[in-house]
Amino acid sequence: MIILVISDIHANLTALEAVLEDAPEYDSVWCLGDLVGYGPDPNECIDLLASLPDFQCLIGNHDRAALGLIPLTRFNYDAHQAAAWTQRTLTPTNLTFLEELPETLEKDHFLLAHGSPRNPIWEYILDPFIADRNFTFMQHDYALVGHSHLPLVFSRPSDEEMAVNIPVHPNKEIEMEPHMILNPGSVGQPRDMDHRAAYAILDTDALTWIVHRTDYDIASVQLRILEAGLPERQALRLNAGW
Numbered sequence: 569m570i571i572l573v574i575s576d577i578h579a580n581l582t583a584l585e586a587v588l589e590d591a592p593e594y595d596s597v598w599c600l601g602d603l604v605g606y607g608p609d610p611n612e613c614i615d616l617l618a619s620l621p622d623f624q625c626l627i628g629n630h631d632r633a634a635l636g637l638i639p640l641t642r643f644n645y646d647a648h649q650a651a652a653w654t655q656r657t658l659t660p661t662n663l664t665f666l667e668e669l670p671e672t673l674e675k676d677h678f679l680l681a682h683g684s685p686r687n688p689i690w691e692y693i694l695d696p697f698i699a700d701r702n703f704t705f706m707q708h709d710y711a712l713v714g715h716s717h718l719p720l721v722f723s724r725p726s727d728e729e730m731a732v733n734i735p736v737h738p739n740k741e742i743e744m745e746p747h748m749i750l751n752p753g754s755v756g757q758p759r760d761m762d763h764r765a766a767y768a769i770l771d772t773d774a775l776t777w778i779v780h781r782t783d784y785d786i787a788s789v790q791l792r793i794l795e796a797g798l799p800e801r802q803a804l805r806l807n808a809g810w
Contacts (some may be wrong), residue, residue, distance in 0.1 A: 571770040573752045575600035575714025577617070578630065579607030579654065580756030584616060585694070585767040586784035587755050592769060595738070596621065598675070601628025601682030603666070604658070606623035606650045606802050607756055607793035610634070614662045627669035628682040628715065629689050634658060635666055646799040653798060676772070677709040677746075685711050685749075692716045699731040699749050700724065709746040712770075718760050719753035719768070719779045736779050744775040752779060757802075763809040 572594040592776060597620045602719050604610040605628075632638045633651040640648045658666075671688040673680040680808045684691035684698070686705040692715055693699050699722035705798065721734040731749075734742060744750075753766025760766075764781035771777075790803035 569596060569772045570594045571772060572597045573712060573750075573768040573770050574598075574755050575752055576602045576628070576717050576754035576756060577604075577607075578602055578754070578756035579604045579610040579613050580765075580789055581607075581609035581612045581616065582786075582789050583596050583756045583784045584613055585781050587765050587767045588616075588620075589742045590780065590782070591767060594769065597623045598673075598680060598712065598770075599623065599625040600680060600712060601626040601669075602630045602714065603628070604634050604654050605630025605647065606798075608796045608798060610657055611659055611662050612656050614658075616667055617624035618665060624673060624675075624680075625669055626673060626680055626682050626688075627666060627671060630654075631666045631669065632689065646801050649799050650802065653796065655680070663796065678772075679706065679711045680710040681713050683709060683715045684713055685801065693720070693722065693749055693751070694718070696722060696731040696733055699733075702749060703747055706747075706749075709748075710744065713749060713751050714754070716751060716759070717754035717757055717788055718751060719766050720749075720751040721770055721777070722749040723747060738779055738781045740778065742777045744777055750777055757806065758809040761809050 634654045681688040685700045703724045719736045724731040752768035755765045769778045786806045793803040
């Protein structure tokens with residue numbers, strides 16, 4: 569089965585549309601959370617995502633904030649302002665859609681979590697040390713996570729070895745082995761100094777993982793951010809991918 573794996577769309581419809589156009593043919597879509605927050609198109613993104621074939625999705629921390637399930641005081645100023653705007657903007661139908669999303673999903677040998685296996689909402693897996701702690705917690709061969717906005721792969725071949733960071737290069741296939749944590753990066757707000765939208769293609773039969781990047785019309789998104797009265801910094805950061 570070919571899976572389109574996406575995460576951290578953050579209400580960026582233009583980036584999401586570019587990813588869907590760029591992606592090769594797939595059988596299912598797995599989304600690792602944060603459909604909304606920061607960006608100007610929360611309703612449009614949810615409407616499009618909900619229409620995708622065999623769409624499986626998690627809730628992220630910004631989705632929970634939009635539902636009022638996380639105090640906005642836990643976020644920095646920009647995220648706070650964006651979450652408050654999103655709360656006012658989401659339709660009742662789309663609020664219900666977010667309410668029904670689970671924190672984790674189990675798919676055969678795969679665990680899906682927005683943050684990490686041991687803390688699905690908040691924990692960032694950014695280095696081998698944190699990855700190592702999560703491998704100890706994991707009950708599945710593979711974990712797919714988002715949250716960091718960075719395309720990352722960590723591996724720990726055995727309990728006797730420490731986790732290592734596997735280099736990720738766009739369009740380069742990674743052969744998967746048990747005990748891996750994989751992050752597709754962010755569709756709507758990349759933070760690896762590459763402005764292009766990121767996504768991954770997972771082949772569950774061949775056990776391969778490929779991260780892809782695609783350009784999109786950033787200027788049009790920036791204009792909508794400013795027109796919505798969202799923080800200017802959220803528009804500026806899209807150019808450089810930070």
